[in-house]
Amino acid sequence: MGTRDTRAFERRLEEAWWPALRDRYPEPPGDSGGWDADQRRHAMMHHPVPAPDAVVVDYPAHMHVNLLSRARGCGLGRLLVQRWLDHARGSRVTGVHIAANRSNAGALAFWPRLGFKPLHDLADAQPSRHIWLGRKIAFEPQP
Numbered sequence: 001m002g003t004r005d006t007r008a009f010e011r012r013l014e015e016a017w018w019p020a021l022r023d024r025y026p027e028p029p030g031d032s033g034g035w036d037a038d039q040r041r042h043a044m045m046h047h048p049v050p051a052p053d054a055v056v057v058d059y060p061a062h063m064h065v066n067l068l069s070r071a072r073g074c075g076l077g078r079l080l081v082q083r084w085l086d087h088a089r090g091s092r093v094t095g096v097h098i099a100a101n102r103s104n105a106g107a108l109a110f111w112p113r114l115g116f117k118p119l120h121d122l123a124d125a126q127p128s129r130h131i132w133l134g135r136k137i138a139f140e141p142q143p
């Protein structure tokens with residue numbers, strides 16, 4: 001799944017999603033080193049990290065793919081991304097980015113197979129546990 005406009009999506013999260021989730025899942029106490037995966041997610045709801053401006057300017061769309069383990073490794077990820085890219089191309093989206101956790105070796109192997117390139121030069125000024133990758137999307141100009 002994805003969005004054509006990352007900044008509009010971030011605004012919508014602030015308006016329509018984060019307030020209720022913040023009420024339901026308070027900020028975890030103590031040091032982040034002792035948090036479990038749920039608590040790290042709760043902290044993220046209170047302090048979401050926006051995509052770097054330098055990434056969004058050329059890659060304004062973003063996407064995610066998370067398959068159940070039994071659905072992985074048989075071409076479904078590639079099919080879904082290609083389908084999404086076709087849809088985005090039809091909507092005249094010019095570039096899409098993804099953020100992968102630095103420790104997610106599977107994702108870091110997968111995205112380059114789909115034409116995504118690391119955006120170190122654009123994103124490394126903002127230290128993060130993510131690696132940003134992007135792909136330009138070419139579309140045929142209308143006559």
Ligand SMILES: CC(C)(COP(=O)(O)OP(=O)(O)OC[C@H]1O[C@@H](n2cnc3c(N)ncnc32)[C@H](O)[C@@H]1OP(=O)(O)O)[C@@H](O)C(=O)NCCC(=O)NCCS
Binds near residue numbers: 066074098110113
């Ligand atoms: C990462 C993910 C989306 C890949 O989808 P998938 O259906 O398993 O991948 P595909 O079968 O379509 O593989 C496409 C290509 O990527 C490669 N690839 C996919 N997963 C890989 C892995 N874990 N290690 C190495 N290569 C991998 C495949 O070998 C294939 O290469 P090819 O072009 O040579 O054929 C899926 O495994 C997933 O949902 N993982 C858990 C969630 C996650 O990490 N999401 C990404 C967060 S950024």
